[in-house]
Amino acid sequence: MTYNLLTVESLHLDTVAAALAQCLGVSVRDVDIVDEDTDQDLRNWDALVLCEKTTVSGDVSTSLDIYVQDSVRPQPTERELASAFAQLVPALVLFPAEEAPPSAYWLAAEDGLVTRVRLNASDDEEPRYTIDTVEAPVTRLPQVPVARIPEVVREQPIATPLAAAFTAHLQRFHPEESRTPGTPQWLANDRLCAWEKLVRQLESDWAPSGWCPPDLYRERLEARDELDQVRDQLSENVVALLQSALEPLDALFAELTVEDTGLLRKELHRPDARSSALGWWWNRRPDPLPW
Incomplete structure (x- = not known):
């Protein structure tokens, strides 16, 4: 060794x-x-x-x-x-x-x-x-x-079994699209992985780092936004598989967070003027906040 x-x-x-x-x-x-x-x-x-x-x-x-x-x-x-x-x-x-x-x-x-x-x-x-x-x-x-040193948190390996199953399906049935950055399949795959990482970190009380930088937290909420936006560009079978992965992740996120009336958006510098266009996940937050 x-x-x-x-x-x-x-x-x-x-x-x-x-x-x-x-x-x-x-x-x-x-x-x-x-x-x-x-x-x-x-x-x-x-x-x-x-x-x-x-x-x-x-x-x-x-x-x-x-x-x-x-x-x-x-x-x-x-x-x-x-x-x-x-x-x-x-x-x-x-x-x-x-x-x-x-x-x-x-x-x-x-x-x-x-x-x-x-x-x-x-x-x-x-x-x-x-x-x-x-x-x-x-x-x-x-x-x-x-x-705190934020850049290492972004790189920490986090198991994402639901995203991994989704990735395997895309690579089998849409191999070229799933590997090409910017395609709907690639975006769905990448954003699902980011969302699951956030939920798994929340579930493990932010292990292994013990915290989450606010900019990374914001990016992963935005990834959840983009998953809703990309749905219309995916085939029915891919949408169905994506939904089957999102349902347990969304439910777990809701279970592990509390209702928020604006503190989270303020902390993340997200304008309240756009709040009506934000997904429900912007109206819930970890308690306490992980930074």
């Missing part, structure tokens, strides 16, 4: 080797670690743990590329290794998040805190790293703003 860690602190080879050995339950002799100045010909490629340490610049100082042989058991997750490593050294350890944005990282601190962080890299030949935002206060980073 491979691990990619960054540390705020500059670390010595011996410190890294000792911490990795303890975290992974192996002897220090079984950890082969090198830096930029190490002769590659002297490496022990049969070691249980192989690590390349690189010096980087900016708000982080050390990059660790770690490979652990399959024979090492148990094999921790990247989060588990980063957290254990942070507490042993001690150090602030960053590791990549699962979401698509390249700036999406997690930070593990020596006190056990694990929080999201936005890490930006410059376009220089040797990138300079900047810790832009953390989602929880980090004692040793008092200068870094504390704020």
Whole structure:
């Protein structure tokens, strides 16, 4: 298994080797670690743990590329290794998040805190790293703003079984149209997926993030609007399948929300003048609002 860690602190080879050995339950002799100045010909490629340490610049100082042989058991997750490593050294350890944005990282601190962080890299030949935002206060980073990081919420994987069934039908009977952006079939598929994501997040109390950015919430209400608008452009069998997916989603949304008299539209900057043209879902809201 491979691990990619960054540390705020500059670390010595011996410190890294000792911490990795303890975290992974192996002897220090079984950890082969090198830096930029190490002769590659002297490496022990049969070691249980192989690590390349690189010096980087900016708000982080050390990059660790770690490979652990399959024979090492148990094999921790990247989060588990980063957290254990942070507490042993001690150090602030960053590791990549699962979401698509390249700036999406997690930070593990020596006190056990694990929080999201936005890490930006410059376009220089040797990138300079900047810790832009953390989602929880980090004692040793008092200068870094504390704020929620909205872009990762958009990228989080959310199961949408009803939309998936609708997608499978479209791909079987309308393969070209369903894959062509802008066609009624593509729009119906895309907007149904967005609506189901909102309903599933509401159902799970906004897991896995615990919140929803207002602009994303608004987009997904607008996706529900567009589903009504695109119906007339779809064949009868597709409309029927779409309706069978919408009915349970709409019912669940209604069940999990409360009647709203304008707070939601105000929060989302949706003009009240257009309220008569809005679907009923604009007149219901989560309680409390998820942002």
